[in-house]
Amino acid sequence: MAKIVDYGAFADRLKAAPNRWDVLREFHEEWGYAVRPGSDRWDRWTEDEHETYVRALSGEPRDEDGLEGVDLALPIPAALDEWWELPFNSFTHDSQHYETNPVYPPTVRPDPSGYGVAGPLQDDSDLVAPDADRRVCVFMAENQYCNEWGYLAAEAHDPDPRVLVSVDDDRWALQARSVSEFFLQLTVQRLPRTLGWSAEIYDGEEIIDGDEDDLRARITERMPELGFEPWAELQQDTIVYGGPDVLAFVADGELGGIAFAGRTPRAVLDLAERLGVKLTEEDLTEPGEY
Template structure:
């Protein structure tokens, strides 16, 4: 990690027409991620699952077996970007899922879920995403580890290659999470990898005397270009600087609303000084092995 990377310019890298999978690969490499030599990737399908799915697509389902795809609408296409992500040879989720604390849902299941397993509702008729006479369902492809939050795309946009992503903030409320599926997976990596693979500080707002930490972040760093991250009650903004990423939960919904992650210990120390934190070695987390 000899070359400094300014994550304050990340929004420029994120902007179209930049291929998102190239950006995901680069980001992982920048934080030292490599697919473990002994990794067995999380399979999108088991052989039996795939055979059953194809039978359902072909209308060969007899109805006598247990229906493991009861929550799937077979008339809806699966967006191209979702299948592409599963097949990426460098995919850090499929090879190292314990870094992520989320569950994939494949094939995506609709909400409301006719199987009764999914917890979220569909969209209300009065919503900002589709008209009241359009399909109000959401197709969920990812969930928080205990399904407290679910991420999905609009059933009305299932035919698009790379539709936008919504997230639940309650059982009956969906809000924007990413402008596309491919952007979501870059954002998920930004949320998860730096705190594990880099040098990390997790701090409370009370650790910053004087001006509120949000004001200091706005003055010192640039937003990375994502929608706020919504999970477990947080409303987290990602800021970038030289070799450093800072996540700030403006709702203070978690124990440590400020997480500073850096590619080097020196970059972590510089960010801590910039934000006015008094250094304490006991709170510093080195990169995970």
């Protein structure tokens, strides 16, 4: 990792990128992720599941086959299938980093099978026209289904539609400007804190040194955001800020939380020094194995 990556410039990098898959591949490489030779892969579906889906699309009679929540009239956006096939995809090879469950093929909300927990897009949302289809097609969920992520049924024909997240009171909020950006954002949330050097500065109960509100203010003033929508999960929103080889994760909500993750221990310690936080290498969590 001789070359320093300035994540303070990530938002501009995101705007300039022709597509999100290139940035996703680069991000994997920057944090030291590589698919291990011979590792197993999580496929979208088994051969039997695919056959069932194709038969259902053709209108052939079918028994109870697990597709009750799937609207076969809605296409699956191309970006979702592209993500499953990415050769460097850390989710499909090492899903333990993610604490989420894929839903494939996507199922609609409200779910006619009764399995999905969220409802349709709320009536007062301005994310679609008043007379548009207000169902949401869910393709990923937090392990306990506390949050679900999906695209609007009204935008299912878009190759890379916007992504919504289920939040409090069965409401949906915008999570990402596209499916491909969602998967990049999910990776940013997960990989650095498992594959990088990390430190929990504030975990909802105590802070290593100094006042939490003051630290939040210093991060906001001195570090640029990465350019994503706030990450909504487990009743809190997290904004990620960037610096040389380092990221700062700042969450609001009842749990709160501030964490640093760096490509090197020096990057984390340098950030702490710039922000007035007393850290030593003994305070850092080493990169985990995968």
